[in-house]
Amino acid sequence: METNQLSNSEVMNTKTKEILIMQKPTSAFIGAAWFTLLTGMVSYCIGLWNAQMQLNEKGYYFTILLFGLFSVISVQKSVRDRDEGIPVTDTYYGISWFTTITSITLLIIGLWNADLELSEKGFYGMSFLLSLFSAITVQKNTRDLLLANTSEKYKD
Secondary structure, X not given: OOOOOOOHHHHHHHHHHHHHOOXXXXXXXXXXXXXHHHHHHHHHHHHHHHOOOOHHHHHHHHHHHXXXXXXXXXXXXXXXXXXXXXXXOHHHHHXXXXXXXXXXXXXXXXXXXXXXXXXXXXXXHHHHHHHHHHHHHXXXXXXXXXXXXXXXXXXX
């Protein structure tokens, strides 16, 4: 009895072939992504360094930045893996989203209750979001480059 359905390996091979046809990101796009990531992170850290707050508060905001960066990279990877047919457990996928939302929520709660000028709160919020978005873009570029280099190595 023959079925018209493709096996998992055939689906992955078909999806992988489609992905390998992708173009790699341009140097300008890669450079812009890294520049914005570094700009966001360095700006945020310089703001913390110069802030008139206790060391434990600075540690809280710095930890939130690291937590957020790791979380968004994890979300980007799990979303991309699922799109490409690579198995990702629902638990990991859910935890990735939960930690991303939690990091943003913790920053908002911290800034809401902080004794800072409104402009300072805006600065931390914007540099945080710039860093998170840029981390996603850097991760995407890294993965696209890897796939492009792999496809060049194994072209017909």
